[in-house]
Amino acid sequence: xxxxxxESLPVGIFKILKxxxxxxxxxxxxxxxxxxxxxxxxxxxxxxxxxRLPSLPGQLLEDMKPTMLHFGSNLLQKLPxxxxxEQTRLLTLYLDYNSLTDLDPDLFTxxxxxxVLYLDYNSLTDLDPDLLTxxxxxxVLYxxxxxIVSIPxxxxxxxxxxxMLVYNLQENSMICDCxxxxxxxxxxxxxxxxxxxxTADCSHVSGRKTSLCGLEKSFFxxxxxxxxxxxxxxxxxxxxxxxEEHESETGRKHCPLWLNDEYVxxxxxITKTIISKFLCKDETHDTTSADITTETTDxxxxxxxxxxxxxxxTATATFAAAGAVASTLAVYGLSKTMxxxxxxxxxxxxxxxxxxxxxxxxxLNKNKSTTNTAINGADKEKKSNNQMSIPMDDDVSNIxxxxx
Numbered sequence: 092x093x094x095x096x097x098e099s100l101p102v103g104i105f106k107i108l109k110x111x112x113x114x115x116x117x118x119x120x121x122x123x124x125x126x127x128x129x130x131x132x133x134x135x136x137x138x139x140x141x142x143r144l145p146s147l148p149g150q151l152l153e154d155m156k157p158t159m160l161h162f163g164s165n166l167l168q169k170l171p172x173x174x175x176x177e178q179t180r181l182l183t184l185y186l187d188y189n190s191l192t193d194l195d196p197d198l199f200t201x202x203x204x205x206x207v208l209y210l211d212y213n214s215l216t217d218l219d220p221d222l223l224t225x226x227x228x229x230x231v232l233y234x235x236x237x238x239i240v241s242i243p244x245x246x247x248x249x250x251x252x253x254x255m256l257v258y259n260l261q262e263n264s265m266i267c268d269c270x271x272x273x274x275x276x277x278x279x280x281x282x283x284x285x286x287x288x289x290t291a292d293c294s295h296v297s298g299r300k301t302s303l304c305g306l307e308k309s310f311f312x313x314x315x316x317x318x319x320x321x322x323x324x325x326x327x328x329x330x331x332x333x334x335e336e337h338e339s340e341t342g343r344k345h346c347p348l349w350l351n352d353e354y355v356x357x358x359x360x361i362t363k364t365i366i367s368k369f370l371c372k373d374e375t376h377d378t379t380s381a382d383i384t385t386e387t388t389d390x391x392x393x394x395x396x397x398x399x400x401x402x403x404x405t406a407t408a409t410f411a412a413a414g415a416v417a418s419t420l421a422v423y424g425l426s427k428t429m430x431x432x433x434x435x436x437x438x439x440x441x442x443x444x445x446x447x448x449x450x451x452x453x454x455l456n457k458n459k460s461t462t463n464t465a466i467n468g469a470d471k472e473k474k475s476n477n478q479m480s481i482p483m484d485d486d487v488s489n490i491x492x493x494x495x
Contacts, residue, residue, distance in 0.1 A: 093117035093139070100124065106131045117141035117164070126150050139185075141165060149174060161185040163209065168192060176201055183207040187233065190214055196221040204228050211259070212236040220247045231257045235290075239263040241270040245277040255281070260291035267293040269314035271303055276311075278304050 097119040105111060111132045121142040129135065133154055139161035140147075147162065149171035156178070163185040172195060175181065181202050191213040199205065205226050215237040223229065229252045239260065242248060249255060258278075265271050271293050278289035282304075291303040 093119065093141075095119050097121055100128055102127050105129060108132060110134050113137045115139040115161075117161075124148065124151065129155060137161075147171065147174065152178065156180045159183045163187040163189065165189050170194070170198060172197075175199060178202060179204065181205055185209045186213070188212045192216070194219065194222055199223065200225045202226060207231045208233070210234045210237070214238055216240060216264075218242060218248055220244065223248060224251050227251050228254060230254050233257075233259045235259045235261040235263065237263050239265065241265060242274050243270075245274050249277075255285070255287050258287070258289040258291075260289065262292065265291060265293040265303065267295050267301065267303070267306065267310075269311065272311045272314045275303055275306065 093115045094117070097116065098121060100116070100121065102125045105114070105128065109131055112134055114132070114135060114137070117139050119142045121144065124140065124144065124147070126148045127150075129138075129151070130153075133156070135155055135157050137159040138157055141161060141164040144165045144167065146167065147170065152160075152174070154177070158180055160178070160181060160183075164187075167186070167189040168191060170186075170191070175184075175198065179201055182204060184202070184205060184207070187209040189212075191210070192215065194210075194215065196219040199208075199222065203225055206228055208226070208229060208231070211233040212235075215234070217239055218234065223232075232252075232255070240263075242260075249258075258281075260274070265274070271291075274289075274291060278291070281287040281289060289304065292300050293303045293306075294300050
């Protein structure tokens with residue numbers, strides 16, 4: 092009866108066809124089907140109803156035990172609860188080319204003998220983990236051309252489908268990132284262990300699609316599993332892609348501020364500024380030579396005295412600045428040397444914290460010897476000071492005469 096212009100089917104039209112085994116009313120402009128239309132057709136094994144129906148009555152299959160049902164190419168957005176409740180003999184189910192957005196997790200509970208399921212070309216965004224639990228005989232699943240973004244746990248979704256041969260998840264909304272990691276490794280496992288084929292594709296950032304299973308394993312090296320505990324004590328696993336930039340800290344030394352090269356450079360710049368302030372003079376030229384010739388002798392003498400005092404002050408400032416620079420460089424060089432010695436005597440994995448004991452004893456002996464030498468030198472200097480000649484009375488008188 093398919094391919095006609097039937098717009099409706101009255102109840103009882105198939106009443107006398109009690110042994111009817113196959114029925115197809117596809118490609119007809121039928122807008123609705125009445126409940127009870129197949130009450131006397133309990134021998135139906137295969138039925139196709141593909142007429143652009145927007146909905147199906149909940150009791151349409153009551154008392155029927157078909158092996159194949161074809162409800163594809165309709166406008167179905169949702170199926171009635173318990174629609175397949177008594178279909179324990181169903182082997183093949185077509186729900187493709189509809190507008191299904193969501194499937195009740197208990198929709199397929201009674202389909203314990205189902206082998207082939209078509210869910211392709213719908214608007215499904217995900218597959219509930221409990222949706223396929225009862226389908227222990229399932230061999231082929233077509234869920235391609237939907238809007239499925241990810242399948243977080245394919246091991247759980249297909250846990251009881253041990254007879255699977257084909258998974259078709261192509262043309263969905265999967266992204267080539269860590270959200271596809273679990274599907275990728277699941278596909279590799281079932282192919283290696285069960286020779287089962289899982290086909291899926293994913294989109295790159297550029298929009299280009301590629302085969303998910305064609306990606307390299309190293310593509311997912313940056314992905315880690317993160318378990319989030321919800322308030323209901325249920326754990327859900329999500330995947331995140333981490334692009335880590337490792338910054339090596341090996342060999343980096345943390346020195347005090349006054350040992351940093353930047354700080355020493357700053358001190359030198361300040362010193363240079365001080366020296367240039369006193370040594371560099373602005374050259375000013377008098378506008379007329381008459382002013383120079385009219386200077387008096389007293390003014391010339393006064394300028395000479397100011398120049399002498401300025402020269403003395405400049406020399407003092409120069410020596411002070413030079414001394415500061417020398418002190419800074421000396422401290423800087425000594426500190427760098429000490430730090431280098433400390434670094435070269437770092438802890439060895441085969442030695443104690445302070446290095447080898449013999450090296451420590453040699454260092455102590457050298458320090459002790461240096462200390463003794465310094466003490467002896469100080470004693471000698473003290474004795475020489477004590478032995479300085481004290482002026483006698485005659486010398487004092489001579490000094491007095493010299494002073495007078």
